[in-house]
Amino acid sequence: MTTMPPDGNLWFASANGAGRQPDAHARPSATEGTHARVGQQPAPRGSSPYAQPTEPSPVQYPRTALHPQDAALLRRSLDELAPVASEATGYFYSLLFVRNPELRSLFPLAMDVQRDRLFHALLTAAGLAEHPARFTEFLSQLGRGHRKYGTSPDQYPVFGECLLAAVSCWAPLSWDAATQAAWVRAYTAISQTMIDAAAEEARRAPAWWGAEIVDHRQRTPDVAEITLRTDRGYPFRAGQYAPVETPWWPRVWRHYSFASAQRGDGLLTFHVKAVAGGWVSTSLVRRARVGDVLRLGAPSGTMTVDHGDGSGLLCLGGGTGIAPIRALIEEIAVHGGRRPVEVFYGAHNRDDLYDLAELRIWEQRLGWLAVRPVVAAPPGSNGALPGLLPDAVRRFGPWHAFDGYLAGPPGLIRSGAEALLWSGIPQGRIRHDAVAELTGAG
Ligand SMILES: Cc1cc2nc3c(=O)[nH]c(=O)nc-3n(C[C@H](O)[C@H](O)[C@H](O)COP(=O)(O)OP(=O)(O)OC[C@H]3O[C@@H](n4cnc5c(N)ncnc54)[C@H](O)[C@@H]3O)c2cc1C
Ligand code: HEM
Numbered sequence: 459m460t461t462m463p464p465d466g467n468l469w470f471a472s473a474n475g476a477g478r479q480p481d482a483h484a485r486p487s488a489t490e491g492t493h494a495r496v497g498q499q500p501a502p503r504g505s506s507p508y509a510q511p512t513e514p515s516p517v518q519y520p521r522t523a524l525h526p527q528d529a530a531l532l533r534r535s536l537d538e539l540a541p542v543a544s545e546a547t548g549y550f551y552s553l554l555f556v557r558n559p560e561l562r563s564l565f566p567l568a569m570d571v572q573r574d575r576l577f578h579a580l581l582t583a584a585g586l587a588e589h590p591a592r593f594t595e596f597l598s599q600l601g602r603g604h605r606k607y608g609t610s611p612d613q614y615p616v617f618g619e620c621l622l623a624a625v626s627c628w629a630p631l632s633w634d635a636a637t638q639a640a641w642v643r644a645y646t647a648i649s650q651t652m653i654d655a656a657a658e659e660a661r662r663a664p665a666w667w668g669a670e671i672v673d674h675r676q677r678t679p680d681v682a683e684i685t686l687r688t689d690r691g692y693p694f695r696a697g698q699y700a701p702v703e704t705p706w707w708p709r710v711w712r713h714y715s716f717a718s719a720q721r722g723d724g725l726l727t728f729h730v731k732a733v734a735g736g737w738v739s740t741s742l743v744r745r746a747r748v749g750d751v752l753r754l755g756a757p758s759g760t761m762t763v764d765h766g767d768g769s770g771l772l773c774l775g776g777g778t779g780i781a782p783i784r785a786l787i788e789e790i791a792v793h794g795g796r797r798p799v800e801v802f803y804g805a806h807n808r809d810d811l812y813d814l815a816e817l818r819i820w821e822q823r824l825g826w827l828a829v830r831p832v833v834a835a836p837p838g839s840n841g842a843l844p845g846l847l848p849d850a851v852r853r854f855g856p857w858h859a860f861d862g863y864l865a866g867p868p869g870l871i872r873s874g875a876e877a878l879l880w881s882g883i884p885q886g887r888i889r890h891d892a893v894a895e896l897t898g899a900g
Contacts, residue, residue, distance in 0.1 A: 524647050528640035529587030535637060536581050538629035543574050550576070550624035558616050564608050566709040576621075583648050594651055599758065601652025605665035606701060606711065606755035609656075614649040621645065659756070666703070666753045667692050672725065674748055677812040681778060682743040683717070685727045686752065694720060694757035696785035697863070699891065701755035702728070704741050711755065712738040715865060715891075717781035719788035729781040729813075761863060761889040763790060770798035772860040772883070774847055774874045777805060779866025780813050786863060787820060787827060795826050800860070804832040804847035804870070811842070830854070848877035855881030864890035 539546050551569065555562045579600060586593035622641050626633045669692075673685035694700070699715040714728040732743035746752075763771065763786055771790070775783040780803050787799060805811045810833075817829045831842035832850045843850045847870060851857075862878035864871050871890045878888050 523590050524583065524587040524593055524644055525640075526587045528644045529584040531632075531637045531640035532580065532584040532644050534632045535625050535629040535641070536577060536584065538632045539577065539625060542628050543577050546624050546628035547574055547576065549627060550620055553623055554617065554620040557620060558613075561613060561616075564709070566707070580648070584644070597648055597651040598655030601655040602659045602756060603701070603758070604652060605656050605660065606703075606753070607709070608665070611653045611657075614653060618642075618645045618649060663756060664690065666755050669726075669752045669754050671746055671748050671750045671752065674746055676743075677729065678810065680732045680743065681812055682730050682732075682746070683727060684730060684742060684746065685725050686754075687725055688754065691724070692726065692754065692757075694726070695762045696720075696789035697761035697763065697782050697889070698757040698759035699782070700728075700757050702738070702742075703753040703755075704738055704746070705750065705752070706741045706745060707737045710738055713891075715759075715778075715782040716757070716785045719785050719792060727781075729778045731778045759891055761786075761865065761891060765790075765793045767861075768797050769887075770800065770860040771863055772851070772857050772878065773799065773801045773863040774851060774866070774870070774878075775801065775803050776847055776866025776870040776874075777810065779864075779870065780817075782865045783863065784813060784817065787824075791824060795824060797826060798860075799824075799827045800854075800857075801827070801829045802832055802843075802847055802851050802854075803829060804834075804850075804866070806834050807836070808833050808842060846873070848873045851877045852881055858882040860887075862888035864888065 551565075583593060583597060586596055622638065622645070625641065626638065668689040669686040670689075671684055672687050673683075675683050677683050694716055696716060696719040699713045701711040702714050703709065703711050714730060717727040717729045718725075720726075728742075730739055730742045733739045761782060771786065773783045773786065775781075783801055783803075787801070790797065790799060801817065803811060803814060803817065808831075811831050814829070814831055821827050821829050830850065832845065832847050833842040834846060847866075851874070857878065860883060862875070862883045864874045864878070866874075875888055875890065879885065
């Protein structure tokens with residue numbers, strides 16, 4: 459049976475253990491209206507009928523999980539929604555902002571990039587129902603990432619109501635009472651995990667850091683090297699990246715990889731390539747000046763080095779993908795080096811290998827580092843290897859004794875990962891940033 463879209467009165471609540479009822483699967487009854495109660499005391503008379511701020515508790519998470527049966531129902535809705543995801547997302551945000559105009563200011567003026575990421579994230583969460591630890595890790599990361607947007611726990615219930623209204627409206631064939639109940643439970647688990655992780659991180663780190671540009675130099679007409687001083691200590695690891703917001707595009711965040719390891723002077727560097735028509739990259743390359751202040755969100759990314767492990771590193775960096783690779787080299791040098799590091803540095807042509815001269819100097823100083831430039835056109839100019847990066851890596855293999863590190867455009871990550879697998883490096887020893895994020899131009 460298809461029910462009406464929830465009319466703003468679904469009741470999302472804290473998944474905090476204490477109030478959770480075993481019969482959380484209960485369907486909303488006529489006497490309850492359409493309230494779907496999710497294990498929480500009723501709101502006091504006169505207060506909002508919706509879940510009140512899911513107070514983050516000091517208790518350790520994970521305390522939430524997604525039931526595989528609920529995940530299956532979510533997936534069914536999301537499958538039905540897929541062909542109309544863009545319309546459903548548009549409807550969702552319209553509803554959210556009409557019902558809660560105060561939330562509009564959290565979002566950028568244009569929201570194209572964000573559009574289908576919400577449903578994509580829900581699909582990912584549903585896919586992790588059988589893996590509670592990964593479910594928690596994924597959503598904790600998402601929840602921590604939301605701190606820089608200025609989200610607060612009390613916004614999650616209204617967000618959830620609009621979300622369910624959109625799903626019920628745009629996936630009507632799979633919408634029934636059981637599906638609605640599954641969505642309520644799932645959204646509660648998802649949002650509580652995000653809220654808890656954000657609250658836990660808020661105890662030890664700010665939502666964002668101010669970062670003043672102290673140096674801005676043009677490495678090529680399109681690539682700028684930007685050095686920043688943060689207003690507070692900003693701990694990060696080589697191989698990670700930071701979300702960056704500029705004063706020219708408020709609330710538009712883009713990721714940039716650290717081009718340096720953590721330094722004693724507290725400065726950090728990015729290499730930014732201006733993408734044609736790109737809002738943030740073009741501003742950073744062509745408009746930003748010394749003295750401008752950016753914002754950085756917390757660092758993330760798992761392309762880090764385990765310094766307790768002595769195996770060699772095989773690194774592929776395409777374009778500004780060389781930035782995190784040079785950071786890794788710096789960090790390894792700080793830890794005493796002594797493990798072979800083989801770098802394949804690729805670009806379209808020789809002039810785009812803007813960091814090669816400096817890497818060559820490092821190569822002479824550091825006995826364990828070898829750098830091989832690779833250019834696609836014109837083939838092999840000025841001593842660089844000819845062709846594409848993955849092919850060059852294949853030619854020099856096998857690489858059984860190495861861990862693989864990949865950074866650059868999504869196409870390179872995909873083809874590079876295939877080349878590394880082919881060259882004898884198992885999947886579990888290949889590290890790169892999430893391709894899904896890269897394709898989102900974020
Ligand atoms: C984990 C991670 C690390 C990153 N590290 C770096 C880094 O160190 N240096 C760096 O310069 N960039 C890096 N990026 C890319 C960066 O986050 C932005 O996507 C990029 O700067 C474009 O943002 P924009 O606002 O200028 O363009 P947008 O306004 O988002 O996009 C404008 C147009 O350009 C297209 N576009 C976006 N990115 C690219 C691209 N790379 N190539 C071709 N077309 C594109 C879009 O599809 C759109 O049509 C990284 C991305 C991720 C996910
Ligand atoms: C289950 C709940 C939620 C999920 C699954 C979710 C998911 C996402 C995802 C995947 C993104 C893309 C960027 C990123 O990864 O950070 C995003 C961005 C964002 N979310 Fe959420 N979100 C949720 C709840 C909320 C709530 C309650 C708010 C507050 C109103 C909110 C506000 C934002 C904002 C402001 C952005 C940035 C938009 C942009 O850059 O275009 N989200 N969210």
